[in-house]
Amino acid sequence: MRLTLQNVGKVVNGKTHLYGIDLELESGSFNVLLGPTQAGKTSVLRLMAGLDRPSSGKILEDDNDVTTVGVRKRNVAMVYQEFVNYPSFTIYKNIAAPLRRTKHLSKAEIDVKVRATAEMLHIERLLERLPAELSGGQQQRVALARALVKDAPLLLLDEPLVNLDYKLREELRSEMRQIFSYGTTTVVYAATEPSEALMFGGKTGILDAGRLLQYGPGLEVYHRPVTARVSEIFSDPPINLIGASIGPQGCRLSLNVVFPLADHMRSLSPGDYRVGIRANQIGVVNRSGNGIVIHATVELAEFNGSETYLHARHGDFTMIALLNGVREYALGEAVSLYFDPSRLFVFDVAGELVAGPEWKPYNTKAA
Amino acid sequence: MKIRMRTIGLIGYLTLLMLPIYWMLNMSLRENNDIMSRLAFYPHHPTINNYVQIFTDPSWYMGYVNSFAYVGINTVISLLVALPAAYAFSRYRFLGDKHLFFWLLTNRMAPAAVFLLPIFQLYSELGLIDTYLAVALAHTLFNVPLAVWILEGFMSGVPREIDETAFIDGYSLPRFFLTVFLPLIRAGVGVTAFFIFMFSWVELLFARTLTITEAKPIAAVMTRTVSASGLDWGLLAAAGILTIVPGALVIYFVRNYIAKGFALGRV
Numbered sequence: 001m002r003l004t005l006q007n008v009g010k011v012v013n014g015k016t017h018l019y020g021i022d023l024e025l026e027s028g029s030f031n032v033l034l035g036p037t038q039a040g041k042t043s044v045l046r047l048m049a050g051l052d053r054p055s056s057g058k059i060l061e062d063d064n065d066v067t068t069v070g071v072r073k074r075n076v077a078m079v080y081q082e083f084v085n086y087p088s089f090t091i092y093k094n095i096a097a098p099l100r101r102t103k104h105l106s107k108a109e110i111d112v113k114v115r116a117t118a119e120m121l122h123i124e125r126l127l128e129r130l131p132a133e134l135s136g137g138q139q140q141r142v143a144l145a146r147a148l149v150k151d152a153p154l155l156l157l158d159e160p161l162v163n164l165d166y167k168l169r170e171e172l173r174s175e176m177r178q179i180f181s182y183g184t185t186t187v188v189y190a191a192t193e194p195s196e197a198l199m200f201g202g203k204t205g206i207l208d209a210g211r212l213l214q215y216g217p218g219l220e221v222y223h224r225p226v227t228a229r230v231s232e233i234f235s236d237p238p239i240n241l242i243g244a245s246i247g248p249q250g251c252r253l254s255l256n257v258v259f260p261l262a263d264h265m266r267s268l269s270p271g272d273y274r275v276g277i278r279a280n281q282i283g284v285v286n287r288s289g290n291g292i293v294i295h296a297t298v299e300l301a302e303f304n305g306s307e308t309y310l311h312a313r314h315g316d317f318t319m320i321a322l323l324n325g326v327r328e329y330a331l332g333e334a335v336s337l338y339f340d341p342s343r344l345f346v347f348d349v350a351g352e353l354v355a356g357p358e359w360k361p362y363n364t365k366a367a
Numbered sequence: 368m369k370i371r372m373r374t375i376g377l378i379g380y381l382t383l384l385m386l387p388i389y390w391m392l393n394m395s396l397r398e399n400n401d402i403m404s405r406l407a408f409y410p411h412h413p414t415i416n417n418y419v420q421i422f423t424d425p426s427w428y429m430g431y432v433n434s435f436a437y438v439g440i441n442t443v444i445s446l447l448v449a450l451p452a453a454y455a456f457s458r459y460r461f462l463g464d465k466h467l468f469f470w471l472l473t474n475r476m477a478p479a480a481v482f483l484l485p486i487f488q489l490y491s492e493l494g495l496i497d498t499y500l501a502v503a504l505a506h507t508l509f510n511v512p513l514a515v516w517i518l519e520g521f522m523s524g525v526p527r528e529i530d531e532t533a534f535i536d537g538y539s540l541p542r543f544f545l546t547v548f549l550p551l552i553r554a555g556v557g558v559t560a561f562f563i564f565m566f567s568w569v570e571l572l573f574a575r576t577l578t579i580t581e582a583k584p585i586a587a588v589m590t591r592t593v594s595a596s597g598l599d600w601g602l603l604a605a606a607g608i609l610t611i612v613p614g615a616l617v618i619y620f621v622r623n624y625i626a627k628g629f630a631l632g633r634v
Contacts, residue, residue, distance in 0.1 A: 051531055071534045078535050084528040088550035101537030146536070 001061050001153035001186050002027045003048060008057035010043050010210075017043045018210045020057065027062075027153075028184040030202030032218065034191050035233060039207040041190035045156045048188060050074040061154070074154075075102070077147035081159040083139035085131040091118070091142050092127040098150040117149040120179060137168035144172075148179065157189045161196075173199065194236045198222060206230045223359040228274055228351040237279045237309050239345075240319045244275045251275070251341070255314050259292045262341035264355045273354070276345035279309070282321035282337050291338030294319070298329040312337060388611070394604035402600045417605035430588035431609065433499065437574070437582065438567040440503035441510060445563045446556065448507070449514035454544065456515065457522040458530065468519075471512035479572050482508060487576055497579040505573045510563045517562060517628055521555025522548075554621075558628035561621045568614060585610055 003025040010018040018040050025031050033041045046052045047059065050071040059067045066074060077098070085094050095114045099105055105113070118124040121141040131139055140160060147155060161169045177200060180187055191197055197204045197218050204218040206225075213233075214226045225231035231239045243254035247270050250260040261268075286293070296312035296319065303309075308323040312335055321337055329335065346355040394402055395417050396410040421427040455461075456468050486505050487496075495501040525548065533543040549556070574584040589606050618625070 049535065051534075071531070072537060072539070076535060078532070080528050080532070082526065082528060084526065084532050086529065086533070086547050088547065097533075097538075098536040101542075146532075150536070 004060040006058040008054045011055040021212045025186050030187045032189045032191055032197040032204045034197045034204055035207035040210040041207055042158055045158050049076045049078050049156055075152045076154045077150045077152040078156040079143050079147045079160045081162050085142050087131055091129055094142055095145045095149050113149055117145045121145045137164050155185045155187045159190050194234045206233050224356055226353055228347040231276050235278055237320045239276045239278050241274050241276050244273045246270050259341055272349055274347045277339050279320045279322040281343040282339045286338045288340045291340050294337045298333045301329040391604045391607050395608050399601050417601045430585035433582050434584040437499040437502040440499055441506045441567045442560055442563045445507050445510040445514050449511050449518055453515045453518035453522055456519045471515055474512045497581045499582050501577040502574050506567045514559045517559045521552045525551050554624045557621045558624045561617050564617055
């Protein structure tokens, strides 16, 4: 199903939750809505599901206006962040519930579908239990199964993995990638983690404070964020945004670091800018040979699995570098950080992207 | 030593609490002249004649039947009215919802006697006097607000997402309510029924005023034993014991949820 939002806004008790959102989701597409908490992701999903009515604008399913159609008349499936199941039903009855209510299937047909879906999500041995007897990960699998078994043309997932621990999240995420890779369902997946948007592929919409900032293929949004805010939301750890000015002698960062302009910055007119460097583009060795050095002192080194987030201060600016492997640093230790100016994003003072590092869309469908 | 002190204290407290009930049980198993003639801490010649009389004399046992009848009708009416109302207060926002919710409770702030005259006059006009329905309806005035408050608390403890998931799955509201929602709050319904039952069971003013003979409750029947020859102590005590039993039974079934009920479901 093609889902179209036309200038959709939502005002609750005088507070604006969503500002005129325009969005067109193609039939069978996988879409990630990425944004920090309170960005309005859940509000958008609730409007798409028909649980809430928009205060302004229109919602179209294919070419039908469904703006005022309630949730019961729409054919959607939804998975919540909390594990929502019917506590008094067995897992079997939970998964069968949407089939019993919406489709006219025989008992045997329902049984086949329920068992197939349960198998896909590896809960086939839990069918006789009650939801409260399952672990969090299993409960969310049940919720997913209930959403999938319905085979609705629109599947909405509201941060379904957020309440799971790390290992389960990884496991379920990779399984979901497989489940969603074949299917004609239009999927909308709300997420706070940039890695989820990249992992699932498909399209990414960036939401912030009730506004849709950018929508497009995930990698394109990652490599060509239209504003500094998009790059902030789509980076983990956060992108380093540094004030800069371009003049005759090159680019001068507010850190008192001056370097000649990289190729993609040549066309920029002199003036004030902000440059963004992703943490994974900052290293402690001058790998490319033409790296620019920043001398800084270590404030904090965090270990995240097999990576190290190094927070280092230069003047009054703290930058974050993402280093491979676990590396130990002493507090206050002096480090030399290198970055390659050709990997810089340049934003104007208003935050619009004016120059980005070289990137070519990888096109598998060669003409 | 400390534990022993506490044990003694608790036993003493429990003895004080149980003493009147024990004394009533003691009296109910003795003959009248035995009760009047001497002090006995236990029945020396136990007899069940008092109980036999209650269970064989229609003017006695019909008191229990009448009480059960209007208490039952009242419990059913109150729950049927309060369940949808509590759901609405818990799930929907509508004009004046908070004021209405509070106004419900103010019905319990006035003494019952205030409502006695208008209700008696109204029911006389309608020919309802001396029927089960009269007492049952009068008691809903006090029980529906309480039931709405308790049920609303229990219902608000159920995440709204369950409702929404059910609607997404295609449940109609009545079907969702009966098959999914009610089982989730059955403890709350039980506790509410208990509170309704208890109020209606012990309420005397309305029950006595709105009935004459046909629907006379047991508590009113008990006042009958005052006669020219004095009180029939043993019979009265037996009736008292039998009146306590239903309440004790109901409490037993909801014992684990009563605290939550007293907090109006908000624990």
